[in-house]
Amino acid sequence: MGQxxxxxxxxxxSLPPKLAEVVDMLAMFTDRNEKIQAIISIAESFQGTxxxxxxxxxxxxxxxxxxxxxxxxSEEGRWHFEFAVENPQGLSAMAFGAILQDxxxxxxxxxxxxxxxxxxxxxxxRELSMGKSMGLINMLQMCKRLSSA
Amino acid sequence: xxxxxxxxxxxxxxxxxxxxxxxxxxxxxxxxxxxxLVYHSGHIPGAIEVxxxxxxxxxxxxxxxxxxxxxxxxxxAGIGPETEVIFYGDKNNWWAAYALWVFEMFGFTNSKxxxxxxxxxxxxxxxxxxxxxxxxxxxxxxxxxxxAPIRVMRDEVLAHCRAGKPIIDVRSPMEYTGERTHMEGxxxxxxxxxGHIPGAxxxxxxxxxxxxxxxxxxxESLRLLYADYSPENETVVYCRIGERSSHTWFVLKYLLxxxxxxxxxxxxxEWGNLVxxxxxx
Numbered sequence: 001m002g003q004x005x006x007x008x009x010x011x012x013x014s015l016p017p018k019l020a021e022v023v024d025m026l027a028m029f030t031d032r033n034e035k036i037q038a039i040i041s042i043a044e045s046f047q048g049t050x051x052x053x054x055x056x057x058x059x060x061x062x063x064x065x066x067x068x069x070x071x072x073x074s075e076e077g078r079w080h081f082e083f084a085v086e087n088p089q090g091l092s093a094m095a096f097g098a099i100l101q102d103x104x105x106x107x108x109x110x111x112x113x114x115x116x117x118x119x120x121x122x123x124x125x126r127e128l129s130m131g132k133s134m135g136l137i138n139m140l141q142m143c144k145r146l147s148s149a
Numbered sequence: 150x151x152x153x154x155x156x157x158x159x160x161x162x163x164x165x166x167x168x169x170x171x172x173x174x175x176x177x178x179x180x181x182x183x184x185x186l187v188y189h190s191g192h193i194p195g196a197i198e199v200x201x202x203x204x205x206x207x208x209x210x211x212x213x214x215x216x217x218x219x220x221x222x223x224x225x226a227g228i229g230p231e232t233e234v235i236f237y238g239d240k241n242n243w244w245a246a247y248a249l250w251v252f253e254m255f256g257f258t259n260s261k262x263x264x265x266x267x268x269x270x271x272x273x274x275x276x277x278x279x280x281x282x283x284x285x286x287x288x289x290x291x292x293x294x295x296x297a298p299i300r301v302m303r304d305e306v307l308a309h310c311r312a313g314k315p316i317i318d319v320r321s322p323m324e325y326t327g328e329r330t331h332m333e334g335x336x337x338x339x340x341x342x343x344g345h346i347p348g349a350x351x352x353x354x355x356x357x358x359x360x361x362x363x364x365x366x367x368x369e370s371l372r373l374l375y376a377d378y379s380p381e382n383e384t385v386v387y388c389r390i391g392e393r394s395s396h397t398w399f400v401l402k403y404l405l406x407x408x409x410x411x412x413x414x415x416x417x418x419e420w421g422n423l424v425x426x427x428x429x430x
Contacts, residue, residue: 033281036189043186063329065183065240089239089268091186124185127202130339130390130418132183 015119016111019103023122039123043095049082061142064135066090068097072146078106079147083139092124096136099123100143109147115140160403161264161365162235164273170235171195177232180267181248182239183392191277193237193270197226197284201244201392205251216294219255224289230259232287237263237270241358243396250395250412253299255292262399268363299398301385301411303419307426310346315384317375318345319354319397320417324389327430339389340421344430346387350377354393357400371404380407387413387420 015023022042029035051059051071061068067086072079081104083097104112120128120136128136170176171194178196180188188198199205204222207214214222228234234252236245242262249260263270271277301309310316323329327343345351356374357366365371378384384407386394391414401407413420420426 033189036186037279040186040190043190087240089182089184089187091190092184095186128185129183129202129392131392132185 014114016103016107016115018105019099019115019119022099022103023119026123039095040091042098043091046083046085046094046098047101049084051082051084055084061135061138063131063138064093065131066093066135068093068135068139070139070142070146072143074147077108079109079112079143080105081143081146092132092136093139096120096123096139100139104143112147113144115144117141158368158404160261160399162261163264164270164275167193167235167237167263167270168275175231175233177226177228177234178263179226179234179236179245179248180238181236181244182267183244184239187239187267189279191271191279192267194276194278194280195282196237197282199226199248201247205248213251213254213294216255216292219257219294220289220292223257223287223292225284225286227284227287228257229287230290232259234260235263236260237266239267241268241355241360241363241396242266243354243393246396246399247392250299250398254296255294257292264365265363272362298409299402299411301413303413303415303423303426306346306385306387306413306415306420309383309385310348310427313348315378315382316346316349317378317384317386317394317397318349318351318388319386319394320345320351320388321353322351324417325349325351339418342421342428344421344428345417346420347427347429349387349429352397354388354396357397365400365404368404371400375401375405378407380405382409384410385413386410387416389417390414391416 026035026038029038049071055069059069059071061070069084071082081101083101085093085097117137117140119140120133178193179199180192180196181199181201182188185200205213236249238245245262245266249262252260318325325345352374357371359366384401386397388394391412394412394416398410398412401410
């Protein structure tokens, strides 16, 4: 299967509803370029954080080449996330930030902790570079860490 | 125009030069990116994409494509022996340098890098398109893989290390010290051990670039950056999988004139997992 060729062979019904919706939507594309354009549209919908610069390094997602920062807030045990993507060419990070911002919104820490790292392959395909995979996985890991703190 | 281009480094072209050659049939623009979405969000008109994973890597073995596969790639990309290939891309031409390095492994040296990459092109408000160009394939040529002058393998690196010859680790300082490999709660960096090859000095690849413009630093600044090294000495560069170090390889070989610099693309994902080799932290 090529890059952006579809989701991994794995049940996605266990994903939180909004994430499952995105994964299912992207899996419908059989044309690689159409799928890429759909992900670019998601990246273009990305809304950065309201937090003022300079950002505290404690919010920096480690190992992410796109210079991503993440913040979390909870209300009665339900979590909300915001991201900043400092690299203007970090489109994959923007797309994943938008997906996480919406897909994890209102979930509990236990629900967030159960989201598998394989989510990035469901969205972007299997053939991401090692650095890109780790950067995106670390965005999800950061959400888990922030919500479990 | 960037000073380094003005000075006539013949392996670089400026964005102005590229703009003037958009319709030049002797030139093929090749975009190669770290982020696979970037090309499709808008690229230089006429540019094709070479994807590191799909186009340059063997799907099974950890190695690059065969000479025959490379010949197929160039044929369908409309690149003949006389075509001048201009590489550019995101992240300060990091992956563009990698693609150029792989092309050179097969003897294709009629290539240059557009200084500043796609960041500079976009910042200058130049034309972009989402249209994928239709490329007329050219007759398949014979290319022979001869990697020895530019690629180094682990046994040679071990001998190089034991001989105390120059090694440059171009990863981030946290990777160099091994700190990042062991960050709790995050996936490891593809290696069982953190640290660096004994004797290697840390000069992160990105220090060769102006982050505001994406351009290479002026030659005088580059010479200062690598002042501890000599163009006459046999030098090895490495990172995690060999992509960032191909950027440094390009700087040393083509901007500073190093006569014998080789890229260890096995890099830390190989060295940090090898049984019985020494490491330093």
